[in-house]
Amino acid sequence: MSDKLAGHFSEILSILGEDVTRGGLVDTPTRAAKAIQFLTDGYHKSIEEVVNGAIFEADTDEMVVVQDIEYYSLCEHHMLPFIGRCHIAYLPQGKVLGLSKFARIVDMYARRLQIQEGLTKQIANAVQKVTGAAGVGVIMEGKHMCMMMRGVQKQSSSMTTSVMLGSFRESNATRNEFLRLIGK
Numbered sequence: 001m002s003d004k005l006a007g008h009f010s011e012i013l014s015i016l017g018e019d020v021t022r023g024g025l026v027d028t029p030t031r032a033a034k035a036i037q038f039l040t041d042g043y044h045k046s047i048e049e050v051v052n053g054a055i056f057e058a059d060t061d062e063m064v065v066v067q068d069i070e071y072y073s074l075c076e077h078h079m080l081p082f083i084g085r086c087h088i089a090y091l092p093q094g095k096v097l098g099l100s101k102f103a104r105i106v107d108m109y110a111r112r113l114q115i116q117e118g119l120t121k122q123i124a125n126a127v128q129k130v131t132g133a134a135g136v137g138v139i140m141e142g143k144h145m146c147m148m149m150r151g152v153q154k155q156s157s158s159m160t161t162s163v164m165l166g167s168f169r170e171s172n173a174t175r176n177e178f179l180r181l182i183g184k
């Protein structure tokens with residue numbers, strides 16, 4: 001796959017008017033191929049692989065919040081980056097998820113072509129599925145390069161998306177506690 005991608009990147013560079021034989025560009029198609037494969041490697045991962053069995057029995061039903069998980073994704077419309085932070089909360093029911101796995105779940109879905117709304121939902125559903133929690137809340141903030149570097153070229157706007165499942169959807173108090181804990 002890498003060689004095929006590199007060939008296509010070389011062709012794109014030529015079409016853009018570049019001399020693909022000049023010194024600085026000789027290895028660029030190969031580097032670009034590696035980079036795009038890394039940025040989309042979420043397609044080749046599964047939730048089971050990412051969680052790796054790190055679900056632990058724990059006698060707790062109090063809210064757990066993991067906040068400010070940075071993410072880098074690519075918008076499915078322009079294949080340009082959107083980047084930001086993700087905050088995840090859940091109400092466990094006797095099972096907790098290993099802390100690092102929240103970031104791994106975020107990365108697995110972020111490293112695919114996405115819209116922010118869909119990314120938020122996929123993360124929430126995955127956390128719900130692996131923890132069996134009474135409720136899950138996910139809030140994502142993102143800045144979209146397709147809106148900053150091109151198009152309307154607005155540098156200050158950002159997008160906030162949220163998905164509330166179970167008790168986070170049903171109870172204002174639970175949702176508000178989440179928002180308070182992340183300082184919103």
Ligand SMILES: Nc1nc2c(ncn2[C@@H]2O[C@H](COP(=O)(O)OP(=O)(O)OP(=O)(O)O)[C@@H](O)[C@H]2O)c(=O)[nH]1
Pocket residue numbers: 075076077114115116117144146147150151152
């Ligand atoms: N809702 C949502 N929209 C997104 C996201 N990423 C990019 N977009 C938008 O997708 C839309 C695509 O619109 P089109 O009119 O088909 O494409 P375009 O001509 O390149 O649009 P402009 O960006 O307005 O120049 C744009 O409004 C983008 O801002 C996202 O994560 N969520």
Ligand SMILES: [Zn+2]
Pocket residue numbers: 075076077078079080144146147
């Ligand atoms: Zn875009």
